[in-house]
Amino acid sequence: MLDPCLLLNKGESLVDVGEDWPYSAGDVYNPSDVRLDAFDGLIYRMHRFRTCASPIKGLTADILITVAELAYGRKPVYGRYPSDSSSGSSPEDTNLEGETYQALVRRRMEENERAFAVVVEEGEQT
Template sequence: MICPSKRPRNKLAAVLVLLYEQAGELRVLLTTRSKALRTHAGQTALPGGKADDGDVSFVDTAFREAHEEVSLPLCSPDIYTLTFLEPFISLYRIVVTPVIAVLTRPVLLEELKPAEDEVACIFTHPLRAILDPGLARAERLVAIGEDWPYETELYSTTDSIVPILNDTVYRMHRFQSSASPIKGLTADILIKVAEVAYGETTVYGRYAPGQLEGFAAMSRVIDELQA
């Protein structure tokens, strides 16, 4: 497997950022994880997961996981892999590589099926609304309550200290959607994808004061902790 890091294979993962156009705007495929899962239960996720021994590349990992989770075809003439981004490091020290692909026949989404034990639902969200949450007002968003347990509509954020990453500061972004909140690593990845796609920055503060930015900075902290 092509590896952006010297970390053990069980610390490597990939996610699929599948984009498609609808009514002149880019949308991204997302899932809500089953509440029965041991980790990240009920949270929004991009299709993806840890690398298997049989995966030749991160593209293989991302598409294999998407096939297992939502029945996305492994080989489709309607899906084009564009590139992959610099890796992200999760709060559990997993190195996650986003694989970017485009779906040219959106009707294919109607054929997707959530894996019963892993995925509670499949939904999509406008990519540009990740840069400007106000653009999501046109969506059928969940109401404030159990599915959006925050006081402000559309967007919520908090800054916190992360002990397992040497007490670094981290800004958690949360976006209201038609299903579960888009937050954490999934939000971080989509912010980067949207910035690249549109050549624009966020209308809100992207990083907390003193927050580590980028894979290299995060990687150095982890290496120091493991030294």
């Protein structure tokens, strides 16, 4: 999970290119940045890993990346989080660990939860 190219060295057969893996046959990792309108346009980096059974992507990939970082005590060889320009944080808030991005996500989640609570409360009053 921290260095997808290591999978190529194992010589295992990977899921075929097709519906499950629509990317290049030589790729074992594919990231893309997705705008989340529910979080005021926050950009989320979607990680996809090609394996022998089926691709690992989305939240599952994020959880496995975090577990691998904790277990091995090192960061991935690829960019874990989107760049500052797409995440909405300013360049002076930049750091390579992703704390700024994570703080931004937490703040926006809290804002959305408060807004949702207000809507629910207003609905109960009518």
